Amino acid sequence: MIVAYSFLRTFLTATITVLISSYFSLSEGYWLVLSATLLSQIHIIDVFKKNIYFMLVIGFVITCHISLSNWLSNQIILLSIYLFIVAFLSSYLALKKTAYYLPVIFINLLGFLSAGIHVGYQLSITRFENTIVGTAVAILVCSILWPPSIKNTVNQLLRNYFFTMDQFQKIIFLLYSKRDYKENSYFYEKELNQKRFNVIKTVQLLQKIGSKIDNSDKKMWRIINHISAVFEIMTMLSNLRYRVQDHSLFEVYEKEFNYFSNTTTLIFREFMMQLNSKSSNQPIKNIKQLTDSILSSVHSFEDIYRSTLQVVTSEPLIYLIFIQNMKDFCKDITLLADDWVAE
Amino acid sequence: MKNLFMIKRAYTQAFAVFVSILASYYYTIEESYWVVISTFLVMQTTIGVALRQSVQRYIALVLSVSIGTVILLWMKEVFIVGMIAAIGFSVSCYLSEKSSPRDGIVTIPLCVGISFFIVMLSPIIPHSDIVHMRLYNVTLGAGIGIIINLVVFPIHVDKEFRNNLIPIFHSYENYLSEIINLLFREEHAKFENAKKYSMKKLLRTQAKFFPDWVYEFGLSIRFQPGHRHFLIMVERVGQILFSMHHIATHSFDSELLQIFKEPIVNYTENAKNIIHAIVSVLYLKNPVEQLSDLSDEVDALEKTFQQVIPVSLELLDMSKDYILLASLITDMKDFRITLIKLAQSLRSSS
Numbered sequence: 107m108i109v110a111y112s113f114l115r116t117f118l119t120a121t122i123t124v125l126i127s128s129y130f131s132l133s134e135g136y137w138l139v140l141s142a143t144l145l146s147q148i149h150i151i152d153v154f155k156k157n158i159y160f161m162l163v164i165g166f167v168i169t170c171h172i173s174l175s176n177w178l179s180n181q182i183i184l185l186s187i188y189l190f191i192v193a194f195l196s197s198y199l200a201l202k203k204t205a206y207y208l209p210v211i212f213i214n215l216l217g218f219l220s221a222g223i224h225v226g227y228q229l230s231i232t233r234f235e236n237t238i239v240g241t242a243v244a245i246l247v248c249s250i251l252w253p254p255s256i257k258n259t260v261n262q263l264l265r266n267y268f269f270t271m272d273q274f275q276k277i278i279f280l281l282y283s284k285r286d287y288k289e290n291s292y293f294y295e296k297e298l299n300q301k302r303f304n305v306i307k308t309v310q311l312l313q314k315i316g317s318k319i320d321n322s323d324k325k326m327w328r329i330i331n332h333i334s335a336v337f338e339i340m341t342m343l344s345n346l347r348y349r350v351q352d353h354s355l356f357e358v359y360e361k362e363f364n365y366f367s368n369t370t371t372l373i374f375r376e377f378m379m380q381l382n383s384k385s386s387n388q389p390i391k392n393i394k395q396l397t398d399s400i401l402s403s404v405h406s407f408e409d410i411y412r413s414t415l416q417v418v419t420s421e422p423l424i425y426l427i428f429i430q431n432m433k434d435f436c437k438d439i440t441l442l443a444d445d446w447v448a449e
Numbered sequence: 450m451k452n453l454f455m456i457k458r459a460y461t462q463a464f465a466v467f468v469s470i471l472a473s474y475y476y477t478i479e480e481s482y483w484v485v486i487s488t489f490l491v492m493q494t495t496i497g498v499a500l501r502q503s504v505q506r507y508i509a510l511v512l513s514v515s516i517g518t519v520i521l522l523w524m525k526e527v528f529i530v531g532m533i534a535a536i537g538f539s540v541s542c543y544l545s546e547k548s549s550p551r552d553g554i555v556t557i558p559l560c561v562g563i564s565f566f567i568v569m570l571s572p573i574i575p576h577s578d579i580v581h582m583r584l585y586n587v588t589l590g591a592g593i594g595i596i597i598n599l600v601v602f603p604i605h606v607d608k609e610f611r612n613n614l615i616p617i618f619h620s621y622e623n624y625l626s627e628i629i630n631l632l633f634r635e636e637h638a639k640f641e642n643a644k645k646y647s648m649k650k651l652l653r654t655q656a657k658f659f660p661d662w663v664y665e666f667g668l669s670i671r672f673q674p675g676h677r678h679f680l681i682m683v684e685r686v687g688q689i690l691f692s693m694h695h696i697a698t699h700s701f702d703s704e705l706l707q708i709f710k711e712p713i714v715n716y717t718e719n720a721k722n723i724i725h726a727i728v729s730v731l732y733l734k735n736p737v738e739q740l741s742d743l744s745d746e747v748d749a750l751e752k753t754f755q756q757v758i759p760v761s762l763e764l765l766d767m768s769k770d771y772i773l774l775a776s777l778i779t780d781m782k783d784f785r786i787t788l789i790k791l792a793q794s795l796r797s798s799s
Contacts, residue, residue: 140567
C-alpha cells in the first residue's frame with residue numbers, strides 16, 4: 107500500500123509537470139519536471155510536517171546549487187572545485203545520516219546536469235523559476251495525497267509501528283514453517299533483521315517523543331510503554347528458532363502458528379483502522395474477541411505440549427516459555443487496547 | 450573510527466567527481482555531464498561488493514541510455530516523450546521500493562530510472578551519432594568511477610567489519626549492566642529513566658553501526674561464511690538482551706530474587722569479561738586474563754533454580770515468577786552459548 111502510494115505520488119507529480127511544461131511550451135521546462143519528480147521521491151520521515159519542511163529545504167538547496175553550477179560552468183577549475191566541495195559535504199552528510207541519501211544523490215545529479223547544459227543569464231533565471239515551481243508542485247501533490255487522518259505525528263508513527271510489527275511477526279512465524287532454516291540461516295536472518303530494524307526505527311522515534319511528554323499525558327506514555335513491551339515480547343517469541351535444533355518438531359504446531367500469525371495481523375489492522383478513522387477514541391470492539399481467540403489457540407498449544415512435546419523434546423522448558431510469551435502478548439495487547447480508549 | 454571512514458568515502462566520491470569533470474572537459478565533445486553522472490552513480494556501492502555493484506550500475510546505465518536515446522530518435526512529440534519518461538521513472542521507483550532496500554543504497558531500478566528520465570528530458574536534439582557519443586561518455590565516467598573507487602582509500606572489508614562491531618559490543622556490555630541493575634532495582638529512584646535510556650542508546654548504536662552490508666549478494670566468498678555467521682551471532686546477542694530486559698521489568702518477589710542475586714551477579718561479571726576479551730581481539734590485541742567459559746556460573750544458576758522450584762510441580766502449573774526466572778536463566782544460557790561461539794570464531798580466524 108505504501109509502495110503503491112509512492113508510485114502514485116511520483117507519477118502524478120511527473121504527469122502534472124509534463125502537462126504544464128508542454129501546455130505552456132516552457133523553455134527550460136524539463137527543469138520543472140526533473141525537480142518536481144525527483145523531489146516527490148523524497149520521504150525522509152514518516153511525519154507530515156517535517157517531511158514538507160525537508161522538501162522545502164531540499165528544493166531551495168537544489169535551486170541554489172543548479173544556479174551556481176550553471177554560473178560556474180565556463181570556469182572549469184572553479185566548477186571542479188565547487189562540485190568537489192558539494193560532493194564531499196553532501197556524501198559525508200548522507201553517510202552520517204542515511205535518510206538524506208536520496209536527496210544528496212538528486213542534488214548532485216541536478217548540479218552536474220546544470221553545469222553540463224550551460225545557458226545565459228535570461229534562461230538561467232527561467233531555470234531558477236521552473237525549479238521553484240517544481241518544488242511547489244511536489245509539495246502540493248505530497249500534501250494532497252498524504253492521508254489527512256494521519257497528519258498527526260504520533261498517529262503516523264503508530265500506524266508505521268503496527269505495519270512494521272505485522273511484517274516482523276509474519277516473518278517470525280514463517281521461519282517456523284521453514285525446514286531448511288539451519289542450512290540457509292543467513293538468508294532468513296537477513297530478512298528477519300531487516301524487518302526488526304524497521305520496527306526499531308519507529309520504536310526509537312516513539313520513545314523519543316515519549317521522553318519529551320510531560321507527566322500530565324500519562325495515556326500516551328502508557329501507550330508507548332505498551333508498544334515497546336509488545337515489540338520485546340515479539341522478539342522473545344522469535345527466540346525459539348535457534349533454541350530448537352530440530353525444526354521438524356514445529357510441524358506439530360504448524361496450524362497454531364498460522365492461526366496466531368493471522369490473528370495478530372487482524373489485531374494490528376484493527377489498530378491501524380482506529381488511527382485512520384476520524385475519532386481514535388471509538389471502542390476497539392474486535393480486539394478483545396481476537397485476543398480471546400489467540401488465547402484459545404494458546405490452550406491448544408498447551409494441550410499439544412502436554413500430550414506430545416513434553417515427552418518428545420529434550421528441553422520442554424523452552425516451549426513452556428514460548429507459551430508464556432504468547433499469553434503475555436495477549437495480555438499486553440489487551441492493556442494497549444484498554445489504554446487506547448481510556449480518558 | 451566511523452567518522453574517519455565516512456570522511457574517506459566522501460573524499461573518494463568527491464575526488465572522482467573532480468577527475469570526471471576535468472576528463473569530460475578535455476575528452477568529450479557533447480553532453481559532457483554524462484561522464485560525471487555515470488561516475489557518481491557507479492560509485493554508489495556498499496562495502497565489500499564495490500566492483501560487482503559498479504559494473505551492474507554501468508550496465509544498467511548503458512541499457513537505459515541506449516533505450517532512452519533510441520525512443521527519442523523515433524518519437525518526436527514532446528508530450529508523449531514526457532509521459533514515457535514519467536511512467537518509466539515512476540515504475541523504476543516502485544520496483545526500487547518494492548525490493549525494500551536498506552537506506553543509503555541506489556538500487557539498480559532507481560539507477561535505470563534516473564538515467565532514463567534524464568535522457569528522455571534532455572533538451573539536446575538527438576542525431577544519428579548521439580547513441581555512440583552518450584555510450585562513450587557513460588563508459589568514460591564509469592571507468593573513472595570504478596578505478597577511483599578501488600584505488601583511492603580502498604575499503605578493507607575485514608577492518609570495517611571489526612570497527613563497526615566494537616561500539617556494538619560496548620553498548621551490549623553497558624546494556625547488560627543496566628538490565629541487571631533494573632532486575633535488582635539498584636538506584637531505585639532512577640530505574641525508570643535507566644530503562645528508557647539504555648534501550649534507546651542500544652537501539653541507536655545498533656542502527657548506526659550494524660554492518661548488515663555483510664548480507665549483500667556478491668560479497669567475496671572469502672568473507673561470506675565467517676562474517677555472516679559472526680553477524681548472526683552478534684545480532685542474536687542483542688535479541689537475547691531485549692528478552693532479558695523485558696523479564697527484568699517484571700516485579701518479582703524480592704525474597705525469591707535475593708536467592709538468585711549472587712549467581713546472577715557472578716555470571717554478569719564474567720560475561721562482561723568475555724565481551725571485553727572479544728573487543729580486545731577485535732582491536733587486534735591479545736586478551737590478557739584467563740577467562741571463565743561461564744559453565745560454572747550457569748550450573749550455579751540451574752542448581753539454585755532446582756533448589757527453589759518444587760520438583761513435584763508439573764511445568765505448566767508453575768507460577769509466573771518461576772516461569773520468568775526460568776526464562777531468564779534460559780536467556781543466560783543462550784547468551785553464554787552465543788558468546789562462546791563468537792569467541793571461538795575469533796580465535797579460529799586469528
